[in-house]
Amino acid sequence: MTRLDAGLLTINGTLIAQLVIFLLVLGVLYRLAWGPLLRILNERRARIAQGVEATQKAVQELEAAEREREAKLEEARREAQAILDRIAKQGEDLRKELEAKAREQAEALIVKARAEIQQERQKAVQDLREQVADLAVMAAGRIIGESLDAKKHRELIERAIEEAEIRA
Secondary structure, three states: OOHHHHHHHHHHHHHHHHHHHHHHHHHHHHHHHHHHHHHHHHHHHHHHHHHHHHHHHHHHHHHHHHHHHHHHHHHHHHHHHHHHHHHHHHHHHHHHHHHHHHHHHHHHHHHHHHHHHHHHHHHHHHHHHHHHHHHHHHHHHHHHOOOOOHHHHHHHHHHHHHHHHHHO
């Protein structure tokens, strides 16, 4: 072996020693660092997956809650519209009822007023008859110059007035 051969062995020996040390360090790192590091990464991956799953579930629950809220809101709108329709109908019915009562009262007042007018007319006609009869008796008494039987004379005048009314 020459010097050159010895140098090659030395280099090869150093290389082999470095390779052995590297493999030992690699084994120690694998045992001490790689296992726990992989465990930590797997745990983190699981937590992230759980977080994504929880987020998706929360989104689904939120969407379901939104649909339920919309359904309840639509139900409330329908109920409110039904109440408004019912109130409008009741108001219209009440208005019609009040109009009918007002018409009935107005008609009753008209009938009553006509009856009162008729009574007043009959009373005025009766008063006028009596006054005409009294005037006729008085005029006949003055014309004749003597007093006739007032009762008999009045009956004659009333009969004449009735005949005049029939002709008119």
